[in-house]
Amino acid sequence: xxxxxxxxxxxxxxxxxxxxxxxxxxxxxxxxxxxxxxxxxxxxxxxxxxxxxxxxxxxxxxxxxxxxxxxxxxxxxxxxxxxxxxxxxxxxxxxxxxxxxxxxxxxxxxxxxxxxxxxxxxxxxxxxxxxxxxxxxxxxxxxxxxxxxxxxxxxxxxxxxxxxxxxxxxxxxxxxxxxxxxxxxxxxxxxxxxxxxxxxxxxxxxxxxxxxxxxxxxxxxxxxxxxxxxxxxxxxxxxxxxxxxxxxxxxxxxxxxxxxxxxxxxxxxxxxxxxxxxxx
Amino acid sequence: xxxxxxxxxxxxxxxxxxxxxxxxxxxxxxxxxxxxxxxxxxxxxxxxxxxxxxxxxxxxxxxxxxxxxxxxxxxxxxxxxxxxxxxxxxxxxxxxxxxxxxxxxxxxxxxxxxxxxxxxxxxxxxxxxxxxxxxxxxxxxxxxxxxxxxxxxxxxxxxxxxxxxxxxxxxxxxxxxxxxxxxxxxxxxxxxxxxxxxxxxxxxxxxxxxxxxxxxxxxxxxxxxxxxxxxxxxxxxxxxxxxxxxxxxxxxxxxxxxxxxxxxxxxxxxxxxxxxxxxxxxxxxxxxxxxxxxxxx
Numbered sequence: 001x002x003x004x005x006x007x008x009x010x011x012x013x014x015x016x017x018x019x020x021x022x023x024x025x026x027x028x029x030x031x032x033x034x035x036x037x038x039x040x041x042x043x044x045x046x047x048x049x050x051x052x053x054x055x056x057x058x059x060x061x062x063x064x065x066x067x068x069x070x071x072x073x074x075x076x077x078x079x080x081x082x083x084x085x086x087x088x089x090x091x092x093x094x095x096x097x098x099x100x101x102x103x104x105x106x107x108x109x110x111x112x113x114x115x116x117x118x119x120x121x122x123x124x125x126x127x128x129x130x131x132x133x134x135x136x137x138x139x140x141x142x143x144x145x146x147x148x149x150x151x152x153x154x155x156x157x158x159x160x161x162x163x164x165x166x167x168x169x170x171x172x173x174x175x176x177x178x179x180x181x182x183x184x185x186x187x188x189x190x191x192x193x194x195x196x197x198x199x200x201x202x203x204x205x206x207x208x209x210x211x212x213x214x215x216x217x218x219x220x221x222x223x224x225x226x227x228x229x230x231x232x233x234x235x236x237x238x239x240x241x242x243x244x245x246x247x248x249x250x251x252x253x254x255x256x257x258x259x260x261x262x263x264x265x266x267x268x269x270x271x272x273x274x275x276x277x278x279x280x
Numbered sequence: 281x282x283x284x285x286x287x288x289x290x291x292x293x294x295x296x297x298x299x300x301x302x303x304x305x306x307x308x309x310x311x312x313x314x315x316x317x318x319x320x321x322x323x324x325x326x327x328x329x330x331x332x333x334x335x336x337x338x339x340x341x342x343x344x345x346x347x348x349x350x351x352x353x354x355x356x357x358x359x360x361x362x363x364x365x366x367x368x369x370x371x372x373x374x375x376x377x378x379x380x381x382x383x384x385x386x387x388x389x390x391x392x393x394x395x396x397x398x399x400x401x402x403x404x405x406x407x408x409x410x411x412x413x414x415x416x417x418x419x420x421x422x423x424x425x426x427x428x429x430x431x432x433x434x435x436x437x438x439x440x441x442x443x444x445x446x447x448x449x450x451x452x453x454x455x456x457x458x459x460x461x462x463x464x465x466x467x468x469x470x471x472x473x474x475x476x477x478x479x480x481x482x483x484x485x486x487x488x489x490x491x492x493x494x495x496x497x498x499x500x501x502x503x504x505x506x507x508x509x510x511x512x513x514x515x516x517x518x519x520x521x522x523x524x525x526x527x528x529x530x531x532x533x534x535x536x537x538x539x540x541x542x543x544x545x546x547x548x549x550x551x552x553x554x555x556x557x558x559x560x561x562x563x564x565x566x567x568x569x570x571x572x573x574x575x576x577x
């Protein structure tokens with residue numbers, strides 16, 4: 001057959017063959033085409049790794065999404081997670097809420113908390129490298145908790161650092177932008193913008209003394225509390241404040257209802273506090 | 281035809297040699313795990329899944345998608361971010377053989393090409409693929425390897441998806457998905473409907489290999505599209521002299537079903553050299569690009 005003498009129907013069959021591959025693409029990205037997890041009532045899953053997080057986020061396309069970054073050692077985080085779980089219980093499936101642990105080097109601590117708390121929102125644990133990549137990509141300062149709201153189209157609508165109340169998160173889930181949201185700081189986090197440091201360790205330990213001196217230099221005498229885990233009264237206070245128990249003395253800086261990671265050296269404390277003040 | 285047979289055997293030995301050299305991690309088939317050593321930084325010049333249990337190199341098509349689908353790729357490209365600029369280095373590496381001799385890697389290196397060559401030896405009715413279907417692989421390259429991974433971002437602030445791997449690639453399904461799924465027994469891998477879709481695609485494409493000459497290379501392979509386009513500027517090209525008697529034997533022996541005397545500069549030609557050995561009047565040869573040839577169409 002000479003060129004240009006007209007094409008037979010089969011000459012065009014390659015087009016539907018190639019276009020057929022768009023069918024699964026459309027099914028995968030169609031808004032809200034898949035359910036993520038349980039709707040409410042029962043404990044949500046604990047997943048591990050960035051792949052699991054991306055799958056959760058992808059399955060949430062087409063609905064509003066709150067992503068909460070937290071860690072088991074972050075007292076304000078533990079306090080606000082039940083609020084976020086309540087938001088999910090009330091608004092799922094139109095709103096999804098995912099809690100991402102980005103500060104726990106060991107998944108076991110997260111698993112223990114997950115099993116004890118029995119919250120309905122799905123949780124994801126990231127190891128240190130994956131957590132660092134995520135916070136770099138999302139441009140999150142070294143402060144916890146952080147909650148980011150995404151619209152149904154995946155665009156970021158608002159983000160807040162520091163713990164918030166149930167009312168605040170309900171307004172956030174309704175699509176309010178950061179400026180219009182109520183202040184809603186949770187608990188007794190203290191004055192916003194003022195540094196407070198909890199130092200935990202035996203008072204006679206040189207490490208504790210060094211941390212205490214650095215804490216007082218940063219936050220002043222009024223801004224520092226010392227807890228001796230061997231003292232029953234201090235130990236009870238640590239439990240009520242949900243301060244983590246570590247084998248070595250540490251200092252945890254907080255600004256308002258946002259906390260930095262526990263620091264075991266004065267230089268680490270200074271760096272964490274500076275990041276916290278910059279990010280809160 | 282004796283010299284054609286000798287050439288074919290030599291080509292088959294080279295193909296098998298490359299297959300062995302790029303699949304040294306044979307323990308992967310026993311353990312149901314993939315190799316994760318540093319050699320996986322480098323792409324094999326052929327379509328061979330990163331997740332094939334024995335593969336010690338990566339797939340160039342998968343690597344391209346991985347880069348263009350990374351978070352903030354377009355911004356990174358314009359601002360000179362290293363991971364985005366890696367695309368240029370990767371393309372340079374992948375295109376190197378094509379600038380020398382077009383799709384020569386399809387003929388001698390690509391494991392999926394070898395599978396097609398071998399399966400076409402199974403006695404069966406023969407189906408000719410219309411020349412117009414060749415356009416399909418360019419659409420595959422642009423749409424599923426470049427455009428969709430670059431622009432479809434359903435996950436907030438995250439990257440895109442490698443759509444060619446995810447919904448098309450029968451090499452990935454047959455040489456990685458199926459063996460790993462069999463090993464896993466459905467315990468940890470989440471084999472959803474997409475796995476069913478890809479399995480159906482792979483089964484159909486593999487069956488097609490029995491009836492048509494290298495149909496995947498000609499209709500669907502994005503790597504073939506990339507190499508075919510680059511091959512237009514290759515250093516070594518095909519030449520057909522005026523001695524050609526238009527017997528059509530070149531097409532009969534051609535693994536990709538082209539008649540070289542009609543289209544000596546075809547982007548489809550995989551430079552296997554079989555037509556050169558089959559030509560009864562020695563009218564077909566290689567020629568360097570800088571030597572003018574009035575017979576080239």
